[in-house]
Amino acid sequence: MKAPQNYNFILFLSFDFDGESAEVMRKEDPITISRGRYGSRVGIHKVISVLERYNIRTTFFTPGWIVEHYPEIIKTLVRKGHEIALHGYLHERLDKIERLEDEEHIFKLGENAILRITGTKPLGFRAPYWRWSRNTLSLLLSRGYLYDSSLMDSDDPYVIKHDERKLVVLPVDWRLDDWPYLELYRTLTPKELLSMWLEELEYARSRKGFVSITLHPQCIGRGARIKILEELITVAIKMKAWIPKGIDIARYVLGIAQEDSILIREL
Numbered sequence: 001m002k003a004p005q006n007y008n009f010i011l012f013l014s015f016d017f018d019g020e021s022a023e024v025m026r027k028e029d030p031i032t033i034s035r036g037r038y039g040s041r042v043g044i045h046k047v048i049s050v051l052e053r054y055n056i057r058t059t060f061f062t063p064g065w066i067v068e069h070y071p072e073i074i075k076t077l078v079r080k081g082h083e084i085a086l087h088g089y090l091h092e093r094l095d096k097i098e099r100l101e102d103e104e105h106i107f108k109l110g111e112n113a114i115l116r117i118t119g120t121k122p123l124g125f126r127a128p129y130w131r132w133s134r135n136t137l138s139l140l141l142s143r144g145y146l147y148d149s150s151l152m153d154s155d156d157p158y159v160i161k162h163d164e165r166k167l168v169v170l171p172v173d174w175r176l177d178d179w180p181y182l183e184l185y186r187t188l189t190p191k192e193l194l195s196m197w198l199e200e201l202e203y204a205r206s207r208k209g210f211v212s213i214t215l216h217p218q219c220i221g222r223g224a225r226i227k228i229l230e231e232l233i234t235v236a237i238k239m240k241a242w243i244p245k246g247i248d249i250a251r252y253v254l255g256i257a258q259e260d261s262i263l264i265r266e267l
């Protein structure tokens, strides 16, 4: 996939602003909940200030519950030019929800929360835990989403087409998520993780392609880890990466889908 003129590759540097929603959903103990709350109270502010310093406007995939509980933060994000995309209502595992109506209810709750606080409906979606149910795709298509960022079957974006509806896929990967390495399994130090990211940037540049890095304010914003975010951005800018919001990548992909090598998959 060709990056836009003047850029060497596309970096989708997105944040899952989960805060404590997943821990509240799972009815965890107060301390476990407090680890998530670090994201909503501390981590998010560090992330906002780093992004501002480098003039980056990106996407925050946010559960509706977080939007309702931290409206001032959401309004700040929007004022600074970031995108709020949907990430469930209370960080639900959609693959555990069998009935279409129940999943649709979660979408409506989340969308209404975002609409109430930001004034606009979300056009992007990322499934909590990166799990879809059998109904998720049809809900995304019928509810007018422009893009999803949950599937893992490509290096570069592609387009799913069904009837006359299109959904851009901005692919992701667990390897390119801060959570497993720094929180879940704790297998890498922040510096080791940074060096792996830089290899991925180099690879994306070599193929003039796309790379998606997923971060969590409660993880990357904790303590000194925030420094690796700053280093990552500094290098990416030097490498002439385009670092836009998901919605901008989705529109770009739709624009070049006919003429370029963007894959269009019929459902």
Ligand SMILES: [Zn+2]
Pocket: 016, 018, 087, 091, 128, 129
């Ligand atoms: Zn999440």
